[in-house]
Amino acid sequence: MTSPARVIIAKPGLDGHDRGAKVVARALRDAGIEVIYTGLHQTPAQIVDAAIQEDADVIGLSILSGAHLTLFAEVMDLLKQRGATDILVFGGGIIPDDDIPVLKGMGVSEIFTPGTSMQSIVDWVVAHTNND
Numbered sequence: 001m002t003s004p005a006r007v008i009i010a011k012p013g014l015d016g017h018d019r020g021a022k023v024v025a026r027a028l029r030d031a032g033i034e035v036i037y038t039g040l041h042q043t044p045a046q047i048v049d050a051a052i053q054e055d056a057d058v059i060g061l062s063i064l065s066g067a068h069l070t071l072f073a074e075v076m077d078l079l080k081q082r083g084a085t086d087i088l089v090f091g092g093g094i095i096p097d098d099d100i101p102v103l104k105g106m107g108v109s110e111i112f113t114p115g116t117s118m119q120s121i122v123d124w125v126v127a128h129t130n131n132d
Contacts, residue, residue: 005129007058010038010047012071020092021062027118028060033125044074051079051087057129063093069102076106088128092116 009025011018018040029035036054038047051059063071072091079085091103092112100111109128112121 002130004032004034005058005125006034006036006054006056007060007125008036008038008047008051008054008056009060009062010042010050011040011062012042012044012047012075013063013065013067014041015063015065015067015093016040017064018062020064021060024060024062024092024118024121027122028125031122031126033122044071044078047075048078048082048084052082052084056087058088058090058125061089061091061093063091063095066094068093068095069099072103072108073106076108090121090124092121 007028009021011021025035025037036050038050047059061072061075075089079087088109090110090112091108095111095113103111110124
């Protein structure tokens with residue numbers, strides 16, 4: 001029997017716009033994926049702590065503030081420091097196309113920009129988690 005993937009959805013930094021994060025969280029939950037939404041204004045340390053405590057498979061970061069390069073880098077560094085590089089990280093929000101290769105170079109697995117279908121995000125999470 002397989003267990004569902006466990007996903008942390010987080011809003012790092014001072015960005016207070018969480019509609020997209022909540023829509024993604026609901027789509028994942030409706031697909032049978034376990035979702036923990038951490039709420040607004042989370043620090044990278046709080047996000048990584050939650051992911052480790054919750055035994056998450058994936059962290060999804062939603063950023064609209066323009067601070068994605070800094071905040072993603074901090075999350076990735078903390079995962080490395082904590083020996084949790086097995087936790088996948090994806091992101092979404094207002095992220096310029098030129099920054100996507102930079103983020104992927106940091107180890108971010110995928111970036112979903114505005115207009116991405118919820119089914120695409122669900123399919124990506126399912127394809128990249130295997131909880132046999």
